[in-house]
Amino acid sequence: MGKIEWAMWANEQALASGLIYLTGGIVGVAGQFRGWQFAAFAVAAGVFVCLLEYPRSKRAKGTSVERTGQYCFSVVVKSFGPLTRNYYVRAFILAALCVPGGFMLATVLGCVCLGISSIIYLVAAIRGEHWEPILPRKETKTKDTGSMIRPPQNPPPRPPPDMHRKRVEDLGGAAYDNAIDVTADE
């Protein structure tokens, strides 16, 4: 029951997988194992996946929590338009990136984890989810700050300002008006 947002989970997984892919690639290149070219590719792919997955999407319902400093990544990812908005494309990209990692031991874990993230993104895409950037809310400063904050215009027990205009017309209302202006003692 309930709408599960698969994309959020897929995003967490993909970010973690990207890091694992990157680490495995670094180990593979540093150790100069056989097939280290695959490891070098894994390093590049890992960095790319991390950059792509770092900005969190806006949730369809509920509050979205940003990752620290994700605004610039969000803007960059948003600029690719439908390529990054659509989760089918993302699932395909992740699946394609993970395949070369399967040829080397150091990167095989990253490959499998990315593969799982790709599957979850596919599920999210089938359910019709898409990526929305979290943009900062426009500053809505309320002009009318409420009677609590605006200081009173008249000292008590004077009538409100519009009563002054009616002084001449409404003699009945004049009962509320002070005959003498109250000033401070000089």
Add this chain to the structure above:
Amino acid sequence: MVVVSVRSWVANEGGKHFVLMLWLGANIWLFMKTFLLYSTGKQYHYLYKMLGLGLCISRASASVLNLNCSLVLLPMCRSLLTFVRGTHTVSSRKTRRLLDKSKTFHVACGVAICIFSVVHVSAHLVNVVNFSMSYSDDFPALNLARYRGEVRPMYSHIYMLFPGVTGVLLVLILFLMFTSSSYCVRVSNYEIFWYTHNLFIVFYIILMVHMVGGALKYQTNLEAHPPGCLRANQSSTEQHGEELGQNEDEERRCREEAHFQPHCPQTWLWVSGPLCLYCAERLYRYIRSSNPVTIVTVIRHPCDVIELRMLKKNFKARPGQYIVLNCPGVSSFENHPFTLTTCPTEIKATFGVHLRVVGDWTERFTQLLLPESRLDMEILPMVQQRRYPNLYVDGPFGSPSEEVFNYDVSLCVAGGIGVTPFACVLHALLDGWTGFRLQRLYFVWVCRELQSFYWFAELLCAVHHKLWQENRPDYFNLKLYVSQPDSLQCMSEERYRPLTSRLLVGRPKWKLLFDEIAKTNKHKKVGVFCCGPKGISSTLHRLCNSARSSGTTFEFNKESFS
């Protein structure tokens, strides 16, 4: 800026940090002990020469993993912890305060498992390389590689070896569990977290057979073949038949070839106890929640709150505890926790919860309980002859708010619907306040809207009047705050006069409140209980740790929702 006082900090944080130090110390000790065993132990002499540091690190991290995998289950045995919390003879107040942090301990063990898994896997990868680089011609039984320099992608080796296959599966499951337990996934889609976390049973089963058919072998015949004696044997075979007559050679002569044997799996020794305990706990909770409850009344309150009164046989609860509701009519697998607002007593056997309609489960549940047409806010109870849905209750489970009665002075701070644990406390006071250790209760309730106070207006006035009648006017000190001043209404009912005279507009000034409480309760320990948003609880936590000139100590207890 508030200055942190050593005494307040120790009173509040000392216990937690002590347990943390103990746990870290146990991990470090275990790591070093296993490391030294493999680097200096005689039975691993040849293996160590072949593999080097990778052997020691992988085995040391494995033993730390064993420890943490067994400890991680214990804080999740909620019924057991509730029982320990309830028996005041077994545990002191300090121990019970430590139980509040059981989820934090679980997370700490989980993080340690992830970190050491990474260390363990890396060390084993290095071992694989070393097995082929240092292929041993002297001891062919010890080898894993088929020939020297076999540094290939190694699939045929790793994945045909049982520990390799199980290791990859374990890491995969751990990865799934770890990524779905981040804060935002738990908050947004709790089901994903719950279902992936229940893969733990697969994890443990695989973990227990992980070492079968292992690649690391130890030497079994140490007396007959002291390590390092091979050279002496080789040199002495040339003189075979001659009398040697040298004592050193006698000691270092090998009588036979070195025999090697792989380890038996040891993880089950560590893990089976907590695993059985946890499975027993889950079974007990399942059986206990299997008989459905009878819904007695459903009352609609203002600001989207529904009160539910229920009856269940043999249900006993203490004030401050919470239950978990499961309604198959709404969703078969979702379980939602709610704090009890009334506990069953000898006089009245019903118990109740207040639930705020926030997500889709609560919305659907409310639709099943009440007719949809009446959407206006009413306080009148609507008792109707209708078929209520089947409801199952699991619990009750303990929470920090049970300790309110065990301090001389308590300060309860509630934010919005967070007042529910304290409502139960107030009901208990209404039934009989003389039996508790509590001598003074400060109650601060902050709400966004004035209407919210109607949830418990009757209860607050009843407690106030009772204590005034019984000549204890200083027992119950109430302060109500409305944080959003727009569209201010007032409580015009005469019977709620004690509330309106204690109602303040705006956010509370916590420092002044603490100073006032400290001045009137010198040299006492004040229990601070907070159930509300993060902002309030972190401010209160900071204030509890700060310096106090009047000798009052504030002990902070926080109720958490997730």
